[in-house]
Amino acid sequence: MTSVQAFFGAAVCASKDLPRLLGLEQWKALPTACRQISCVSSCLVSDEQQKAAPGSLALSAKTKEMIEREKKVLVRTYARAPVFLARGEGCKLYDVDGREYLDLAAGIAVNSLGYGDPDWLKAVVEQANTLTHVSNVYYSEAQVELAECLVECSFADRVFFTNSGTEANEAAIKFARKYQRHSHDNEAQVATEFISFSNSFHGRTMGALALTSKESYRLPFEPLMPGVKFIEYGNIESAKKTIVSGKTAAVFVEPIQGEGGIYSATNEFLRALRAACDDAGALLIFDEVQCGLGRTGHLWAYETFNVLPDMMTLAKPLAGGLPIGAVLTTEKVASAITFGIHGSTFAGSPLVCHSALTVLKKIKDPSFLSDVAKKGLYLKELLSKKLGANPHVKEVRGLGLIVGIELDVAASPVIDACRDSGLLVLTAGKGNVIRLVPPLIISEKELKQAADIIENCLPALDNATAF
Structure with a gap:
């Protein structure tokens, strides 16, 4: 299939250019026996x-x-x-x-x-022919429509778009810190620490890397963001002891760990994290960058466990191969975020969001x-x-x-x-x-x-x- 860069190099028409964009000209040129893949x-x-x-x-x-x-x-x-x-x-x-x-x-x-999904390809071509990118200084219909759909089919009240999973986790780190400051008048009472788990992977930028347990990823870049504690994935007693009021800003956890080895949390573990965070005034953040969006057989992995987070990060499959990430959050957290606190030049562009909306609608079908x-x-x-x-x-x-x-x-x-x-x-x-x-x-x-x-x-x- 022709690369996405082709969409930006020339005007394209869905009806005329679909065969070219799918690479069907070369496909048809192959011997018939080669096209019958059995x-x-x-x-x-x-x-x-x-x-x-x-x-x-x-x-x-x-x-x-x-x-x-x-x-x-x-x-x-x-x-x-x-x-x-x-x-x-x-x-x-x-x-x-x-x-x-x-x-x-x-x-x-x-x-x-x-x-080469035809519905995805049609969405990309349509939007490329109309409008690919505008600054977040202005409104974009595709961005709003995608956010509305994400809110409708999840626990969330608000959405923030990024360009990748690691960017989504960076945004969630900042939002958690800002929420804690918004919730306390006394700076001395503001919780700033984070908890992550063994076998975790949250990305390669400096904040997300600080939450990633694998030492070979971390060591070349230390010192990383301070204030991160790692505990054993699935260890309820350790989690209860480590999540502390006035210290723990948020807990980052993958309901199913991908890079770490395909380890799944239990209902009891995630429920214990939810309860401990509520008691300590900490936020519970689910990283569903790899395990979300239908991968588990549920739209969201958290639905498997019937435990709701305060924030959830998404990325990989959302736009069908185009770069996107997202932070889904409750109104409680979003109310702490004000103009100018965070932003992105490319995130949530019309091209990516229109394509992502097509992907989301197909995957969320029961x-x-x-x-x-x-x-x-x-x-x-x-x-x-x-x-x-x-x-x-x-x-x-x-x-x-x-x-x-x-x-x-x-x-x-x-x-x-x-x-x-x-x-x-x-x-x-x-x-x-x-x-x-x-x-x-x-x-x-x-x-x-x-x-x-x-x-x-x-x-x-x-x-x-x-x-």
């Missing part, structure tokens, strides 16, 4: 290549050239897989050589509607959500059946279509083997968890294909580093 292996890769040992697939000249070009101009922050992707269709991605991949990474839980829940159960049962007897597999866990396979060894060998076999998956935790966050539109047939590939690739773990 299995994960690519029609443009030989049987010998498909059966090659993990890590043995030779890189094409195009991919080698891209790797060398990237080395010369980009800051080296990403340890990229040697894959040069060119386009996507549904739940499949294709590299520059036509090799097909079943995508269970979804841009790290971003592309919930897959690639039949869509029930289908996600059904597929999630199917996937976990299938993986447990296929992988459960393997000595390296410790647990299959998750909720809906956020699933983790915990191993007793490093997961990287099986990740590489899956990629060579036409399946894209991620790691999580300490590198010993296979993370599956596919597009929410994925079919049971595709889930079975993925499970078959993972099963066939498990022998790659036999020489992996033990944990």
Whole structure:
């Protein structure tokens, strides 16, 4: 699919340009047999290549050239897989050589509607032809409509838009501090500390990074924002002791931890956090950047636990691949926020918000959500059946279509083997968890294909580093 930058380079017309934007001209040019996708292996890769040992697939000249070009101009922050992707269709991605991949990474839980969703694409084209960006100095209908929809389908009374999940968490940090000052006349009584948890991940900017537990992310940038305490995820007694009136401004928690290893909170734990925050005058903030927006089979992960936060941060799938984040908040918190306290140049642009509204309306449909829940159960049962007897597999866990396979060894060998076999998956935790966050539109047939590939690739773990 053509990149989003194409929308800004020239005027586009939905009726005339949809085939071009979807990449259908190149698609139609392929042999008919290649367009009839019935299995994960690519029609443009030989049987010998498909059966090659993990890590043995030779890189094409195009991919080698891209790797060398990237080395010369980009800051080296990403340890990229040697894959040069060119386009996507549904739940499949294709590299520059036509090799097909079943995508269970979804841009790290971003592309919930897959690639080339026609309703999303129509929304982008319509808005690109009308108005892409205006400053937040002025009103924007698309922004207001998206906020209205978010408020209508959640606990929240107000919305603040950002450009990413880490920006949303930064805004929530500021709002929590401002709320505490708004609530106390005596500066000495203002709570300024934050509580986060083991295995947490809240982003890479300085405030969000301070709330992230992984030391390898934190150490190169210390000193970080002071006043953050980490306690064990799920430990109710520790939470009760640590959340203190006059000290704790807010508690940040992921109802289901993604980067940390696909660990789910319990009802009892989240209810205890809610009660402790209420007693201490602290705010409870749910980070649903990865686990929200339908990923669990509920629109919001908090609905699984029937516990309401004071604020909730969102991002990844909301705009279907365009950059957006959001803080949803109660009126209690929003009443402390005044003009000029926070802002963003690009956040909440008409292009992004109009696209996000289309995504939100599709995902919040009850039949869509029930289908996600059904597929999630199917996937976990299938993986447990296929992988459960393997000595390296410790647990299959998750909720809906956020699933983790915990191993007793490093997961990287099986990740590489899956990629060579036409399946894209991620790691999580300490590198010993296979993370599956596919597009929410994925079919049971595709889930079975993925499970078959993972099963066939498990022998790659036999020489992996033990944990």
